[in-house]
Amino acid sequence: MNAGTEATADLRVEAQSFDFEAVFQAHYERIARVIVRVVKDPARAEELAVEVFWKLWRNPAAQGPKARGWLYRAAVRVALDELRKQSRREKYERLFGLYRRVETPEQIHVASQQQRQVRGVLTALAARQAELLLLRGDGLSYQDIAETLELNPASVGTLLSRAQQAFRKEYVKRYGKQRIPEHG
Numbered sequence: 001m002n003a004g005t006e007a008t009a010d011l012r013v014e015a016q017s018f019d020f021e022a023v024f025q026a027h028y029e030r031i032a033r034v035i036v037r038v039v040k041d042p043a044r045a046e047e048l049a050v051e052v053f054w055k056l057w058r059n060p061a062a063q064g065p066k067a068r069g070w071l072y073r074a075a076v077r078v079a080l081d082e083l084r085k086q087s088r089r090e091k092y093e094r095l096f097g098l099y100r101r102v103e104t105p106e107q108i109h110v111a112s113q114q115q116r117q118v119r120g121v122l123t124a125l126a127a128r129q130a131e132l133l134l135l136r137g138d139g140l141s142y143q144d145i146a147e148t149l150e151l152n153p154a155s156v157g158t159l160l161s162r163a164q165q166a167f168r169k170e171y172v173k174r175y176g177k178q179r180i181p182e183h184g
Contacts, residue, residue: 010116027068031075034138038079038084038122040089048078054136063176068097072148084123121170129163136160 002177031052036045052074056062062070128149135145145160146153 018060018067020063023056023067023071027071028053031071034072034075034134035079035082037138038076038119038134039082040131044082045079048082049075052078066147069148072144073131073137076134077127078129080123080130083119087120087123109169109184117171117175119142119165121174124170124174125163125166128159130165132156132160133167146172 017103028049032042032049034044035048035052035056039048052071054068055074056071059070062074092133122133125133131149132145136147140148142156142160143153146156151159
């Protein structure tokens with residue numbers, strides 16, 4: 001048996017001992033919440049959360065002690081991908097006149113405009129910076145963020161600060177020096 005065959009056999013044994021149902025029960029709700037904070041559509045967030053768990057099921061290398069971090073990382077990435085898809089779709093719908101805005105009261109309009117602006121800025125940031133901001137905004141501690149993104153815990157504060165600065169810079173570049181929304 002060579003090293004590659006042994007590694008594959010080890011993954012199969014690990015996958016057999018991995019309690020997928022327990023991991024699903026323990027983390028599904030939180031993973032769906034992470035996604036819904038980004039996509040703002042609870043039904044779509046649940047679909048994407050199931051997709052994340054489906055990817056975990058199909059990826060024996062992600063199953064094990066680091067499954068929690070893998071799940072959060074995958075959830076943020078799936079949510080950001082969905083956000084980018086939504087942005088492209090809205091852009092093309094506006095171009096072809098398919099996008100119709102429903103009249104809303106002023107406060108709702110301002111809030112939704114601000115959310116679109118924040119989402120637009122998040123899609124323009126580097127993926128790692130957007131992940132850091134979203135995870136911190138979801139209430140994860142520096143230690144949890146470090147585990148999720150496989151970072152040195154001592155560097156999370158610096159990386160988060162840089163991500164916040166990049167967010168501010170991109171926001172001001174796009175929308176001027178109006179009030180920059182709080183993230184998290």
